[in-house]
Amino acid sequence: MPKKFLLPLFLAVALVFPLLPFANDYVLHVVTLVMVYMVLAMGLNVLPGFCGLLDLGFVGFYGVGAYTAGLLTVHYGVSLWIMVPAAVLNGALWGVVLGAPTLRLSGDYFAIVTFGFAELVVLFLTNEIWLTRGPLGLPGIDPVSVDLSFLNPAWIYEFEGERPYFYLGLAMLALVYVTMRRLEDSRLGRAWLAIREDQLAAASCGVNIYAYKIIAFGISAGVGALAGCFFARWTLFLSPDMFKFWESFLILCMVVLGGLGNIHGAMVGAAILIALGEVLRVVLPQLGLPNEARFLVYGLIMIFIMRFKPKGFFPKIAAAGEANPLIKRLRAQLEQHGGTSR
Amino acid sequence: MLEQQLVNGLTLGVIYALIAVGYTMVYGVIELINFAHGEVYMIGAFLCVTFITALGLPFYVSMLLAMGCAAGIGVTIDRVAYKPLRASPRLAVLITAIGMSIFLQNLAMIIWGSRPVPFPQDAVPAYLKETAFTFSGVHLTWLQLFIFAVTFSMMLLLYVIINHTRMGTAMRALAQNRTCSQLMGVNVNRVIAFTFALGSSMGAVAGVLVAVYYNTLSPTMGYVAGVKAFAAAVLGGIGSVPGAMLGGIVLGIAEALGAGYVSSLYRDGVAYAVLIAVIIFRPSGLLGKALVEKA
Amino acid sequence: MTAPAPLLKVDQVYKRFGGLMALTDVSFDIMPGRIQGLIGPNGAGKTTIFNCITGVYKPTQGEILLTPPPASGTTAESIRINGKKPDKVVALGIARTFQNIRLFSSLTVLDNVRIGRHCRTSSNLVGAMLRLGSQRREEATIIDASMKWLKFVGLERHALAPASSLSYGDQRRLEIARALATEPALLLLDEPAAGMNPRETADLDQLIHAILDEGVTVLLIEHDMKLVMKICEQLIVLDHGERIAYGPPAAIKDDPKVVEAYLGRGAAHA
Known part of the structure; x- marks a missing residue:
């Protein structure tokens, strides 16, 4: 099948999916969860995938976004239109604040600082009971309501059940996907890849390494916060346990499985690991093992991929910008002149 | 009770130092943050308990055996996971280290269960729990003295190995320049294996000491202790062995004072805050040199 | 007719690494529209000069001044580039290649x-x-x-x-x-012929002349003396971080100091 039909077909299936008979609440819930993790994996991918920086505290930004959204709704009943940008900006801001002093240093330090940051976020959420109710968790978050009453007083739509969240999640996924694809195939994205490949050579091409790393960290953190924002308004309950290191690890594992720097791979990785998690949740108790033992599998996946398939299970078939019309035209010209393109 | 806090902090600090040395030595020779080191520490403690309960061995023998096994585990980790990636980008090795850490932690959970278990008290020599000295209201138990004695003798041993043996010289050479050491006839892989063995056995000792001191051990104990020891290594200056010792002690005391005077809720937060602050304001640590991005 | 201003002026540059003096009082001018060569035995400090010019290193002492080409839009007579970061230096019109190729592979x-x-x-x-x-x-x-x-x-x-x-x-x-x-207005080539076969080297000779025809000034480090002697109009010879000779190839070739640096003491008198 020609490649160009793939995306519309995928979209069509996604749109019809919730209306199918077997798509009960459980199935829709899992698929929506997959979409949340796809967004998270794409957000994380910016750092290790595009820039070659290991971020071990990605879940911290997810948590910042989730709690920003949750607290704003619980305490102030802020509308969706303000809440989403506020949560995303809050996440991105923390990324920049944390990145500015550390991104000048070696990448190892960056990994550690992000780890420490995420741990501090969890400690803060656990201990600042006056704000977050601590380990008891934050209940009573309102479901999403799309308020268009400024256009027509009757246009207020309250979300109920899994179906509308599925569509909202799909919209978020599409937005992040398109953004990531565009960033990857741009001057900005190429600068990131240059940094990943060789910092000195990148600087010798005029790339301001420090600035581009900070931009990357800000974007990655912002995407994490966006997913957190959706998560808060979807599950309607937050607790600090949801944002522990395990989550960062799981998301990193998704990116590694799909191939570092590969947007499609990150999404496939998310789908596989969430599905695997659901399966293991049933299988492990039958083997008499605790549910956490699934991380044994994830740990092994990571070791094996790095050892035997460092480009992931879905190595990038096409270079960045394969879909770019300018590159397609160039390829056609080259083939016409009998050049080797590969 | 400032003095008591200081003594308790110091006890904890020397143990952190013992773990931190493992991080710093491995970083020195292969520039890798060996995230799995915290897990070796945890496994060391569990092995010691297993030797006591399953084989009925005495405490000291079990501890020595655990050290030996941990050394083997450390070397195996390097052989299986890190060695094949020596020529790969650093990101790949770092990710492998994380994967290894999570794998080992969950393996321990499957083998020994996920709940914390107490240290078998019968096996611990009874005098260790008695107070050795009471000095103007400060209690010092024999166990604490034992911890100090063990730690300082291990540090002394380490100092001698690093500075006065051929292997130590090779380790230092490797830290300077791997290719060059290789050309000079240093068997690089043997030196790396030795470093892992040394660091891992010291980690195992620390695990046993902590398990006895707190009378509890769990598969997740390596996670927090690992981060703290790493913070100690960074505080002292990563790659510097005396720095790791100093960093451990400073961190242990800071933590005890922070828990005592600021808020016990943020006890673990002290290590993270120190870690971030040191990296931001003094990345070279107390005794090390800065790792500015090598362009 | 007055001589044109130098495109790049390296003025009494020193570079110290800890206790090691990698460059001592190195000065030379790069004139626009020419091919110039930087030669010297291994470890003479050639790449260190490149790194100082391109901002990878900051000279311990001394000045590196660039006269911006008219095309760059800057009107300043000369810009101090020592201490600027590599990405700023390349924006001002100095590009480079690396001794051990550094591509985004x-x-x-x-x-x-x-x-x-x-x-x-x-x-x-x-x-x-x-x-x-x-x-x-x-x-x-x-x-x-x-x-x-x-x-x-x-x-x-x-x-x-x-x-x-x-x-x-x-x-x-x-x-x-x-x-x-x-x-770039100035292109720094670090051993471009290293590892090339004679045919590739001949192609490179042509390529460098074509680059010159594009209006780009070239400074190259090269060990292939045949190539250097053939294409360079001016040579700077370094040894142990010091400039030991500076002039056209014909004059350099017979300079006793240069012969000594390459072949060892005594060779010059033989």
Whole structure:
């Protein structure tokens, strides 16, 4: 099948999916969860995938976004239109604040600082009971309501059940996907890849390494916060346990499985690991093992991929910008002149 | 009770130092943050308990055996996971280290269960729990003295190995320049294996000491202790062995004072805050040199 | 007729690494529109000079001044570039290649050159996200310019192949194309002929002259003396971090200090 039909077909299936008979609440819930993790994996991918920086505290930004959204709704009943940008900006801001002093240093330090940051976020959420109710968790978050009453007083739509969240999640996924694809195939994205490949050579091409790393960290953190924002308004309950290191690890594992720097791979990785998690949740108790033992599998996946398939299970078939019309035209010209393109 | 806090902090600090040395030595020779080191520490403690309960061995023998096994585990980790990636980008090795850490932690959970278990008290020599000295209201138990004695003798041993043996010289050479050491006839892989063995056995000792001191051990104990020891290594200056010792002690005391005077809720937060602050304001640590991005 | 101002003036530069003096009082001028060579035995400090000029190192002492070419739009008579970061230096018109080739090896040949266009283009985050018209137009010009330079070095057929798949000589040419894509006034080539066979070296000779014809001044480090003597108009000879000779190749060849540096004490008197 020609490649160009793939995306519309995928979209069509996604749109019809919730209306199918077997798509009960459980199935829709899992698929929506997959979409949340796809967004998270794409957000994380910016750092290790595009820039070659290991971020071990990605879940911290997810948590910042989730709690920003949750607290704003619980305490102030802020509308969706303000809440989403506020949560995303809050996440991105923390990324920049944390990145500015550390991104000048070696990448190892960056990994550690992000780890420490995420741990501090969890400690803060656990201990600042006056704000977050601590380990008891934050209940009573309102479901999403799309308020268009400024256009027509009757246009207020309250979300109920899994179906509308599925569509909202799909919209978020599409937005992040398109953004990531565009960033990857741009001057900005190429600068990131240059940094990943060789910092000195990148600087010798005029790339301001420090600035581009900070931009990357800000974007990655912002995407994490966006997913957190959706998560808060979807599950309607937050607790600090949801944002522990395990989550960062799981998301990193998704990116590694799909191939570092590969947007499609990150999404496939998310789908596989969430599905695997659901399966293991049933299988492990039958083997008499605790549910956490699934991380044994994830740990092994990571070791094996790095050892035997460092480009992931879905190595990038096409270079960045394969879909770019300018590159397609160039390829056609080259083939016409009998050049080797590969 | 400032003095008591200081003594308790110091006890904890020397143990952190013992773990931190493992991080710093491995970083020195292969520039890798060996995230799995915290897990070796945890496994060391569990092995010691297993030797006591399953084989009925005495405490000291079990501890020595655990050290030996941990050394083997450390070397195996390097052989299986890190060695094949020596020529790969650093990101790949770092990710492998994380994967290894999570794998080992969950393996321990499957083998020994996920709940914390107490240290078998019968096996611990009874005098260790008695107070050795009471000095103007400060209690010092024999166990604490034992911890100090063990730690300082291990540090002394380490100092001698690093500075006065051929292997130590090779380790230092490797830290300077791997290719060059290789050309000079240093068997690089043997030196790396030795470093892992040394660091891992010291980690195992620390695990046993902590398990006895707190009378509890769990598969997740390596996670927090690992981060703290790493913070100690960074505080002292990563790659510097005396720095790791100093960093451990400073961190242990800071933590005890922070828990005592600021808020016990943020006890673990002290290590993270120190870690971030040191990296931001003094990345070279107390005794090390800065790792500015090598362009 | 007054002599033209030097494009680059290296003025009494010192560089110390800990206790080691890598460069001692090195001065020379690079005149526009010429090919000049920087030679000397291994460890003489040649690459250290390159690193000081391009901002990888900051000289311990001394000045490096660039007279910006009229095309750069700056009107200042000369700009101090010592202490500036590499990305700023390349924007001012000094590009380089590396002794041990440094390509973005898992990217395509075209992408390597496209990244070279970075300092001459400006689209940013917002432009990329919204695919603004200005961004799309810029992308098209980036590809055109990149293809132009790939044609210039003869690699346009391989534009969409991974850079790592190129032969060694082609990788060197790609690195030159990437450097040229930054539109430099001065191009620093670090041992461009290293590892090349005689035919590739001959091609390189032609390529360097073609670069000169594009109006780019060239300074090269090279050990291939035949090539150096043939194409350079002016030579700077370094030994142990000091400039021991400076002049046209014919004069350099018989300079006893140079012979001694290369062949050892006594050889000059033999």
